[in-house]
Amino acid sequence: MPRRSRATLTLAEEGPHSPTRRRVGALLTLVLVGVVGVAGYHGVQRLVHAVSGEQCEVTAAGSTFTWAPDQASNAAAITAIAVQRGLPPRAASIAIATAMQESKVRNVRFGDRDSLGLFQQRPSQGWGTAEQILDPEYSTNTFYDELVKVDGYTDMEIADAAQAVQRSAAGSAYAQHEAQARATASVLSGQTAAGMACALRDPETPGSAPDLAALLEKDFGISGEADGTTVRVRTDSGELAWAVASWAVARATDTGALRVGTHGREWARSMEDSALTWASGGSTGERDVVIHLA
Structure with a gap:
């Protein structure tokens, strides 16, 4: 299994997944297919989260694709x-x-x-x-x-x-x-708004605002203001704000981010279906991004 280090990319994996792990995953998939008619969509989503664990989804132009958090x-x-x-x-x-x-x-x-x-x-x-x-x-x-x-x-x-x-x-x-x-x-890249969302467990240890700001600088070359358990970012455009916000959600598995807001919308970390969407709320402007670690 990959190991994680706060405010860094997932550390390198040592070897490929075993055949046993792949067989177990296939068996679980068959079980999930079998309960679709009984549980319905939302019930299956909860079961998927419970069985397969964390996941991220990216949606653009009417298509949705699934990523593992790393x-x-x-x-x-x-x-x-x-x-x-x-x-x-x-x-x-x-x-x-x-x-x-x-x-x-x-x-x-x-x-x-x-x-x-x-x-x-x-x-x-x-x-x-x-x-x-x-x-x-x-x-x-x-x-x-x-x-x-x-x-x-x-x-x-x-x-x-x-x-x-x-x-x-x-x-x-x-x-x-x-x-x-x-x-x-x-x-x-911010061309598509609110298209990245992740269902994630609570972080094992609290995230660090200075570490997150340093990672933002390393990846984007953008400075963020670390204030307690919050990082605030002022961008040059609404598109760049969505790029930073989407990045913050996608990298939450490493940084410990709990909530991300921009354009008056917010992603909140959880293992519920709601974590795979952006909800209306918050007071962030179209060029501002706020990342909460607590």
């Missing part, structure tokens, strides 16, 4: 770094689709030969040291360093652009992830 957190960092660099959401879509194929958007310590991390970059191929590659911010920036060298990447098919960077033996495989990658990048 995957959502990594995708949020990938997208925030694109925003910080002034890259278009298309760049984040390409990066997320690549990470989906290479690592399932998990910071893994294993792979083919010496491949490591989100993008399965190889120290022997000049991507950096193993320690550097296992720093998701470093590996994401090195991916973008190569992507921007690809002439016309913004107009290319996502799979073609990904392959131009990765040069994989199975380059066409990136295409299967395009829909989820595009929806996720749209939400996490």
Whole structure:
């Protein structure tokens, strides 16, 4: 199981999930399907949460996709770094689709030969040291360093652009992830409002406002004001406010965030269905984001 460190990305996983774990997951899925007709939608949702645990959902253009919390957190960092660099959401879509194929958007310590991390970059191929590659911010920036060298990447098919960077033996495989990658990048870049929500248990330890503000600075290059158990952020636009707010929800599994507000709407952490939506309420403006840790 991945281990978590407050205000950092989920630490690298040591190995792939076991066949036994996968079989148990499949069996639980069959059980859930069997109770749909009896319990109804909301009953099944509660059962899903109870059995499968925490989850995140991203919704854009009428489609909803499910992420594990650590995957959502990594995708949020990938997208925030694109925003910080002034890259278009298309760049984040390409990066997320690549990470989906290479690592399932998990910071893994294993792979083919010496491949490591989100993008399965190889120290022997000049991507950096193993320690550097296992720093998701470093590996994401090195991916973008190569992507921007690809002439016309913004107009290319996502799979073609990904392959131009990765040069994989199975380059066409990136295409299967395009829909989820595009929806996720749209939400996490702020183009789609209120599209990221997570059902999460209460954090084991309280989050740290200074640590969260430091992570915000690292991912977005934006300063947040840490005040007690709250971080307040003033952005330059409503779109950027939604990007920061969506990032805060997606990274709540690591930071311990309990509530996030912007545009007069709020996400509140819980394991109930309500945590998979944004409710009306709060007094935050269209350029303001407030992140509560208590």
